[in-house]
Amino acid sequence: MENSTSASTCSSTDGLSSEPSSTDVFQKIFTFCCSDNLLERMEYLNQEIAVFGYPSIISAGMPDSVAMVNILHDLVIAYRQALADASIACEELKSAQGGNTRLEHLLFQAKDDIASLERAMKSKCSEVSYLNEKFESFRKKLRNEQEKCRRLALDLV
Numbered sequence: 001m002e003n004s005t006s007a008s009t010c011s012s013t014d015g016l017s018s019e020p021s022s023t024d025v026f027q028k029i030f031t032f033c034c035s036d037n038l039l040e041r042m043e044y045l046n047q048e049i050a051v052f053g054y055p056s057i058i059s060a061g062m063p064d065s066v067a068m069v070n071i072l073h074d075l076v077i078a079y080r081q082a083l084a085d086a087s088i089a090c091e092e093l094k095s096a097q098g099g100n101t102r103l104e105h106l107l108f109q110a111k112d113d114i115a116s117l118e119r120a121m122k123s124k125c126s127e128v129s130y131l132n133e134k135f136e137s138f139r140k141k142l143r144n145e146q147e148k149c150r151r152l153a154l155d156l157v
Helices: 022-032 038-051 065-156
Strands: none
Touching: none
């Protein structure tokens, strides 16, 4: 059923506008349906709620008040549960964001520690290289001195 303005004075909305204020919601409650288009609006809602598996709110062409109250009650409970679930999801998201921030801080700190360790390792490598060069220099001097000693020993004999 099309959701359009009827010939009566009440206007029609489908309730799907973005983020209505509380006064907009209040106004929509009274502008969606009026006494002139009640049956038309009930048929529209009957089709909509049938999609969600609810029973018909129209019986023998007349409104079924018991079905409407039961469906409305179920929708209120579902709405409250959705609000509770959204609140829990929001808290979990905040917690996850806090954890994410903590992990990002730890990652930054680890990267900083790695850079510091790499600098220290480079410094130690330079020191080891310098000491190896010095060691080789001393080894050459030792060999030269040993060669001198060997020559002197031969000269003495």
